[in-house]
Amino acid sequence: MQSSRAPLVVFDLDGTLIDTAPDLAAALNHCLGFDGHEADALDVVRPHAGHGARAMLTAAYERRGLTLAEPDMLAALERFLGHYEAHIADASRPYPHVVAAMDELAAAGFALAVCTNKREGLARLLLDTLGLSSRFSAVCGADTVRNRKPHPGHIEETVARAKGAPGQAVMIGDSAADIDAAHAAGIASILVDFGYAPDARARAKAACEISDYRDLTPDLVRRLLATLGAG
């Protein structure tokens, strides 16, 4: 049955819509410096940037042969998030051509939404600071829902909040969590290959892969929706 609702394009945030790694790395280095450690280079931190502050801290201390005890981890997380919130868009920027792609999708009648494992408050602050918030019908963070990605409920809730229909939605992400969640929700997915964690499993499950947002056209999204409807 055809839905009369606007078709929806759901974006993951970190590593997909916005390159947040520089500001996340700065927050991590703030914590490392506080504990008397040398800073990590951006290229070392980048692969971990899509997994949240706890995973970034865990990996950074592991690289030094250290494990943070839980009370120290909680203190470090607070320090990390305080720094990150104060510098959320010092260097974070939308990926090349994504704003133009969103303009084109909106002009073609698509609604847009964000489904991120970032906290909703941080996601909104980032989008507000970059002047992007008004483009999205819904912004659904990890703490907005009971189960975050890769649970399909996170995308389903995003689609519901954006007043979309699951059969008329496409997910765009950079990690297996995005692609697995979309797959389990029965939603077509597009993997961007420039994000933080594209892996073989995500590649195999995604309906297609793009390396440039100039390829994210209304035509491509319509084709994916038609394939899903036929399948």
Ligand SMILES: O=C(O)COP(=O)(O)O
């Ligand atoms: O902050 C995270 O854990 C990852 O965020 P993302 O889902 O927008 O990639």
Ligand SMILES: [Mg+2]
């Ligand atoms: Mg991501």
